[in-house]
Amino acid sequence: MTATHTRPEAKASAGSAVRDVLVLMLLPVPLVVAALPAAFAGGGTRRWFGGRGENQRADAQAAKDAAAAAFYELDTAQRDLQISIETITAVDSSPRARKAVEDFAALGRRIDDVSHIYITAVDAHDLDRDDLEPSAAAGARTQLTRAKDELVRVKGELDRYAHGLGTLLSSAETQLARLAPAVERARQALLAASDALDAVRASGLRADDLAARLAALAPELTKLNQGAGRHGVAETLQRADQVLRDAEAVRAEADRLPERAAEIDRRLVSLRTRAQALTTRAGQVEPVLSELRRRFSAACWQDLQPVPEQAADNVGQAEEKLTEAAAARSEQRWADATSRLSTVRALLNATDEAVSAAGDRLQRLDAVAKNPQAEIDRTRFAIRDAQRLAMAGRHTPDPRHARPLDDAVARLERAITGLDGRHPDYWHFLTETEAVRQTANRVVSAIREELGGGA
Template sequence: YIEAVDAHDLDRDDLEASVAAHARTELTRAKDDLGNVKRELDRFGDSLGPLLGKAETQLARLAPAVERARQGLLAASNALDAVRESGLKADDLAARLAALGTELTKLNQGAGQHGVPQTLERAERVAREAESIRVEAERLPERAAEIDHRLVSLRTRAEALTTRAGQVDPVLSELRRRFTAACWQDLQHVPDQATENVRQAEQKLREARAARDEQRWPDATSLLSTVRALLNTTDESVSAAGDRLHRLNAVQKDPQQEIDRTRFAIRDAQRLAMSGRNTPDPRHARPLDDSVARLDRAIATLEGRHPDYWHFLTETEAVRQTVARVVSQIREERGGSH
C-alpha cells in the first residue's frame, strides 16, 4: 500500500487517467491483501484464545496449589513428630514423606524450569500424598489399639476353634456309623486340616505380635488378615461337619419335609410361568419339567436299606436353585411386575 502511494503523485491536478487507473488497481489489491491478512490474524487470535485462557487459568491455580503442597508437607511432618513423641514409630510413613523431598525441590525450582502444567500436576500430587500421610499418622494411635484388640480377639478365637476342632472326630464317627460313605467322605480331611490351619494361625499370630512389638504396622495388619482368613476357613469346615450331621438326621427322620419344600418351589414357579398365559413359555416350562423329573429321581434314591441321604439333599438343593433361576428370569422379563 505504501509503495503504491509513493509511486504516484495522487494530489496532482493533471494526473493522467491511465496513471490514476493503475494506482487505483494497485491500491485496491493492497486493500484486499490487508483484508486477507487481517482475517488471518483474527483467526490466529481466535485459536490462541482458548490456549491463553487455559494458560491463564493454570497460572492462577499454580501459586495456591504450590502453597497447598508446602502446607500439606508441613502438616504431615508435624503429625509424624507428634506420633513419635507419643512413643510410636512410623518408619513407613517417614519414608513416604522423605520421598516427597525431591518433588518439593522441583516445586521450588518453579514452573519456568519444569513447565506450568507439570508443576501444577506435581503440586496437586504432593498435596494428596502429604494429606494421606498426615491422616495415617494421626490415626496411628487408634490403629495400634485396633491391632492390640485384634491380637487378643483372634487368639481367643483360635483357642475356641482348637476346642471345636477336637469335637469333629466324634461327629465323623457318628456319620460313619449311621450313614453311607458318600454322606461323609468329603469331610474326612476336616480334623487334620483344622488342626493344621489353627497351627498356622497361631504361628502367624506370633509373627503379628512380634511385628506389633517392633511397630511394623503394615506387617502386623497383613499378618492378622492372614490369621483371620485361616480361622474363617477352619470355622466353615468345622461347622460343615456338624451341619452335615444335623441335616442328615433331619432328612432321615422326615424326608417328606424336604420333598414338600422342593415341590412347593416348583409349583410356585409353574403358577408364575402360567400367569397371564394360556401356555407357558417353553424356555420356562422345560427347566421346570426337568426339575420335576429330577426330584422324582432323587426321591427314588431313598428306597433301599442304606439310602444316600446326602445325594438326595444335594439334588433337592440343585432343583430349588434351578427353579429360583427360572423365577428370576420370568420376573426380569416381565419387568418385575410379579
C-alpha cells in the same frame, strides 16, 4: 519574519529588501510583475508559496500523523499479543500451540516489513523545511498514506489472528491462575504431614515408613520452589498435584496410626481367643464323625474324614502367624502385622466352616432320616410356585421356563426313588433336592426379570 530574529538580522533583511526593489525597478515590466510576489514575501530565507502549497504541506502532515497513529496502534497490539503468546508457550506445547507461535512469528516478519516502509517514508521527508516544494509535500503525502494503509492492513491481520487465539489463551490463563494456589496447597499439605508425623512420634510410635515417604517428597518441594520458569507451568502443576496427594496420604495415615496400632492390638487378642475356641471345637469333630459312620452310609460322611486333621493343622498355622504378627506389632512393622493377621483370619474362617460342616451334616441327616417327606414337600412347593408363575396369563408355558421345570420334577422323583433300600444315601437326596429348588428359583427370577423389563 519570526519573533526570534535579532535586531541586526532585521536590519540586514530590510537592506536586502531595498536592494531587491532597486533591481526590480531596472527590469522590464513583465519581469517586474512576475518577481513582485517574491520581493514582497516578507524577507528571510524561507520560500513562502502560500495557498495551495500550504494545503499540500498540511495534507502531508495529516498523512504523517495518521501513519504515526497506525504505527503506534500496530506496535501496541503486537506488544500485547506477545504477552499472550508467551502465556500460551509457557503452558501449552501442543501442535496447535506450536502452530500459533509459528503464525505469530510470520506476522512479526510482515510487521517488520511495513514498519520499515513507514520509517523510510518518515525519514525521507522533512515536512518542517522552509523550502519544501509543493510537489515534495504531495509525494510525501502519497508515500505516508501508502505506509499508513499497509500498517492498517497488517493490523487487521493481527486482530484476526488474536481473535483465533481465544481458546488457547483462555486455557493457558486458567492454568496460570491455578499455578500459585496449587503450589501453595502442596506446601501446606507437606507442612500438615510433617506436623502429623511429629505428633505420632511424640506418642511413642516411630512411623519410619511414613517418615521415609515424606522425606522422598523433599526433592519435589525443591523443584516447586524453583518455579514454573525453570520447569514449565504444566509440569509444575502436575508436580504440585502429585505432591499434594502424596503429602495428604502421609498425613492421613499418620493421623490413623494410633488407632491402627490399637486395632492391631485388639485383633491379636480376638484372633488368639478364637484360635483357642476352635481348638476345642475341632476336638468335637471326631465324635460327630463316629456318629455319622455308625448311622449313615459312607457316601454321607466320607468327604468329612479329613476335617479333624485339617482343623488341627490350620489352627497350628494360625497360632504361628499370630506369633509373627505380635512380633511385627512390637517392632512397629504395621503392614507386616496387618498381613499376618489377615492370614490368621483366613485360616480360622476355613477351620470354622469345616468344623461347623460336620455338625450341620449330622443335624440335617438326622432330620431327613426322621421325616424325608418334609424335604419332599418343601421342594415340590418350590416347583409348583415356579410353574404357576410360568403359566400366569398363558395357555401354554414358555419352553424356556417349562423345560427346566420338567427336568426338575423328574430329578426330584429320581431322588425320592433313591431313598428306597436298607441304607439310603440321605446326603445325595439332600443335595438333589437343594439343586431342584435352585432350578425353580432361577426360573422364577428369569420370569420376574422379563416382566419387569416389559413394564
